Amino acid sequence: MIIILTGTIGTGKSVIADFLRKNNYTVNKFSDEVKNELERQKIAPTRDNMQLIGGELRKKYGGISALGKLLREKIELEKKENYCLDGARNPEEIMELKKLQNVKVIGVTVPMDILVQRIIARQRNLDQNENPEQIREKIKIELGLIPSPANFNIQGCLKIADLVIENTGTIEELESKVRDFLKL
16 A cells, blocks of 8 residues: 655654554655755755755656656555655645555644644754744645745645544544554
């Protein structure tokens, strides 16, 4: 089975990915190719730089579905049984991956005020020194409510998800919802 995770920063996608890793899923992030390119070009891995380079990769490798295509090709070569693909940012990436068999999409949402609080509290390098308004703007960009060179449209991804989880509870509650959906 191939599980695609979508949702903005701070919604709990990585928590689900870690849970699936413990249940014998191979985890890949959509952003891995972007991070590799940043490293190759010796560019600091900030969220803004990741969005910029991600946009460039999409132009270079065939448009908005490019990261999905790169992941699809990797899966076809590796031929492992279970994958978790963390961080779809537009429906075209998902549609590219749905060319494979047995694909499910899980969307994760969190109300905006809770999301901003979580992002501030987690203190990740990518989010440092950002005030609540800057964080809200980045979330709106990821949702596709504000245009960006990266062409994010998580709102569109959520519309085609097989399951959308509002993650306002505990990690255990989130894992339980995923376990029930996948019958693990």
